[in-house]
Amino acid sequence: MKIRLDNVVKEFQTFRAVHGVSLDIESGELVALLGPSGSGKTTILRMVAGLEYADGGAIYFGEENATDIPVRERGVGFVFQHYALFPHMTVGENIAFGMKVSKVRRSPEAITRRVAELLDLVQLGGLKDRFPGQISGGQRQRVALARALAVDPRVLLLDEPFGALDANVRRDLRRWLRKIHDELGITTLFVTHDQEEALDLADRVVILNKGKIVQEGTPEAVCRNPADAFVMNFLGDANRLDADIRGGKAYVGDVAFEAGGVADGSGQILFRPADVTWREDGHGIAARIVRVIDRPDSRRVLALTGSGQPVEFDTAPEFPHRKGEAGFLDIRRPRAYSAA
């Protein structure tokens, strides 16, 4: 089912507002809504689900205008951030709930059969008679998914699906969810504030800030071509240096960087810690090492440039230099933007 958001607006007195978001999600696509807290991503998801109504704009499911269809009849599967499993029902009863309350009558045998199928799908065959309080977080998450899938939703919506889990479980579940999605081919939209999760899992990433879409594209596109300094910062560690933009070049002191298409005036360059080489031959921006931090597979070096701006960069574990030494920062792949 293709989903289209057309200039959707939601006003709140506080944060979480959404200001005119338009978005197309192709049938069978797996899309991440990525943004910091308060960027409106969960509000968008809840509007698609029908848990909240848009103040303006329209939401289409295929050709049908779904904006005013109540959540009961919208045919979405929603996985809540904290799963919202019914604590007084067993895993099996939780999964069966949607089928039992459905207008489509199913025989008890059909429901039992479907519950068993879904438990197999989420690899929880033996846990049918457990209560949610008796299984682990990762298992609850999978029960919540099975429950959402039981009503044969047209669209699957997940709110911070891995937010409450520890790192290892999270990685496994991510790969597993991708596999399930590929098997079922159901249009899926999920919300996350974790860029790694979005890049790892999604076909396409939609980055939000302050209730607006700032960039959307494949993980490759947003990583290689961040639209602005916010996206660059949000997707990963980034260093920032003040620069003057003149005639398509960004000048940091007297060192020039490529800055095609950026308007003249005060600007900034951003670059990743991995894109810096420490040199002693006068090539690059003058700097002094302030601290060296050891990591299992690398060294992180903290330096101050001549004009007193901090820069962090990663080096091989064998990096020989120490605190107080002076040298030069050779920056690769810098991205220039106008000053914020």
Place this chain on the structure above:
Amino acid sequence: MAHPGKGKPPRVGDNPVFRRTLLAFVLVLVALMIVAPLVVIAVEAFSRGVGYFAASIADPDTRHAILLTVVTALIAVPVNTAFGVAAAWAITKHDFRGKRLLTVVIELPFSVSPIVAGVSYLFVYGLQGLFGPALQSAEIKILFALPGIVLASMFVTAPFVARELIPLMQAQGRDLEEAATSLGASGWRTFVSVTLPNIKWALLYGVVLCNSRVMGEFGAVSVVSGNIRGQTNTLPLHIELLYHDYNAAGSFAAASILAGLAIVTLIAKVALERQGAGRVQRPSQLAGADSITPEVKP
């Protein structure tokens, strides 16, 4: 490695001397304040023998007082339960203007002395009161009759159920209801199969408290009932009347009935809890995968 010295508590704050002192203090107070009066009631009730006790209970006025108290509870408790659930639901699952004010107003009967409530009912429904003339011409009797007693009891016990439910329902949030709705459940179905099972113990507790208070209510009821023997005397009022008649044994006999009703309520609560607890501890959940317990009925 340091070896724990003798006489040191196994844990911080678990000093045996302190623990015993604390326990002794609590036990002495419980004995003096709670157990002793109950024992006195029982002893005094039977002080003139079982025969006199039976005769006191069989007295038509006493029987009528018991009946009136039970009838009042049978009306006031269900109404206040429905009110409490509705109020808690409205406050915790919906947003509206004046929500805080409503929360405070619901709790008002806790801080207002029951006698004040009774007097205010006089001003509203009494002959010189707000609706007094209108009610009189319509020949509806509220004061000095059952409706007045029920109304006064309901005022005093209005907050009990709501107060038990509000914190719990607030903590539970709206996620479960939203989940049920997104799975296609109607509002009623959501309430019955998702909301209610998760609040039932708090609800039950609220109902029990409400019931004991309705049965024991004295202040407000004494103002509005008119204390007519055999007609508008509830059990607590009747006890006082007997006591003022220098019929100590009779008054204690009636008091023992009231205490008995309270104990029945408590036992009912414990029994219901047991049954519920038994359901949660079904062996199949603990045995896990290959248990042979039959399919769980919804």
